[in-house]
Amino acid sequence: MRPLTLRLQAFGPYAAPLTLDFADLGPHGLFLIAGPTGAGKTSLLDALCFALFGEASGESGRDAHLRCQHAPEGMPTEVSLDFVQAGQRWRVTRRAAWLRPKQRGGGTTAESEAVTLWPVTAAGLGPPEVKRAEVADRLHGILGLNVAEFRQVVLLPQGRFRELLVAEAKSRQAILRTLFRTAFYERVQSALKEAAKDAKDRARDCETERRGLLARADAEDAASALARRPDFVSALTMAEALQIRAEAAETLARQAEETGRHAALRLAEARQAADALRSLEGQGPGIARDRATLESARRADRLGGVLATTETERRLSQIAQQDVAPRQPARRLRD
Template identity: 40%
Template structure:
């Protein structure tokens, strides 16, 4: 944040409008606000703090103390602060609560706390907020610091520095905590201490767990006989292990690690043997399947041969039946002729009978005529 201009009217010791042009000292670097006691040096800083945050630390938040005692009842009280935050220029205008004459009638009325925030855009001021609560919310986002933080890191409150120089060590430490808000960092320190203690407890618990797991691993390796196996006989790349190895935690872990390597080597060997056995089993299963298929084929062939021999034994009877069948087929061709002959014989017999009856009737008729 960079200050450009401060305007004070009816504020602190200033009844008339006073303007501080900070831009006029821009090229001077560090500058000093100097003057006699009561000249209003602190009021300049009070005006900046009041304009930005609506309060002054040395007055303990009493805004009625902000109005100049030299003001007539009708004189206004106003503070205007122009500043730049980021790449934007802002102007905040603020008036404290004070009593003024009524515009109608007699007596006094209370002028409420007023605030307005404007932004400099294209050569003119554009209003952004017109209520104290809205101005405070927008300035909190623009400045990035609340009033307490501003007073701790930017504007040291009056009499706080002298109090610090004259204070005892314990009081100075408390004052530093109050000025710079170190309670947060003390909280961090306390939290870190608690985390350290928790980590130490966790390490202790984990160490006990490691001891227990290490003992179980040693028991399992001993039960599997891995401690007495020659490393060169099982794994040519492994180093021989001294039977009288040290009993420190590191030596025990190293011994268990070597045992695990041996177990891994044995597991790899057993895995390879299992893979080979599985391959042999699959080959035997395929051979068994082929033999079963061959046996079934041979059984089918023997059954076919037996059926063929039985058919060959029946061949003479089959040939006789075939001859009868051929004769029957040939006779079947004569069936219409035979049936026609039988029908003709029947018709001939009927005709002869009819002829006999006719001749008999004829004889009767002839005899009758002759008589």
């Protein structure tokens, strides 16, 4: 991120509007902000940090005393920053929360913090973003830093240089860790170590697998295995042909098994039929006797029917004779 223009008013020791054009410094990447104590050097860094994140550059974070006590009552505390990031120019303007004098009557009206972010093009300002949460997310995406990381990487806190210069090596290391908050880089280092360990484990597994393949190929190294590749291909082709033949033979065997199963079933049925026939043939004489008895019974039945008919006719004749006998004397008497 490269600052271009910083505008501020009623901020820190700067009561009147002030504009700093960093472009006047030329293409130099290093410059010095110099001045006596209390001149407002740190306030410029506070203004830059406040424009981007709404907080001062110090460790205390959001500073409630950023407003200049000598500013006119009707002038809001406001900072505007133009900067370039990844070739794109942006402008962010942030107004601090303040007590605005009422337009009518006495007293004040509380106004909350307001922020606006614009993309800047050759045609002018682009569409603005005004919601604080959306502006914060957009700036985080543009800068790739939050306020703590910005203080650590971009702004160097005061009061730690003398302590750093006179400290011993171990103490200096601790101070640098505190100053630059190297916990993030320690986490990166730990993650890289873990990734390296995983890579070594995968490499070891791959080496074990490679040795197993070489052992199966009966080769000392990859070159030997590659030299024997034609033999392996020929063996594989032969094995595939044998597999096809075996599968065909298996199919034929299954078909023969199924045919044999059906034949065995038919043979069992034939045996059962032969056994039944032999049983019937053994019963032949008895069947003949039963047939003769049946024929005799049929003739007796027919004879019994004739006899019954004759008996019936005889009884009818007797009844008729008994009925005629009384009528003959009566006829004689009439005669």
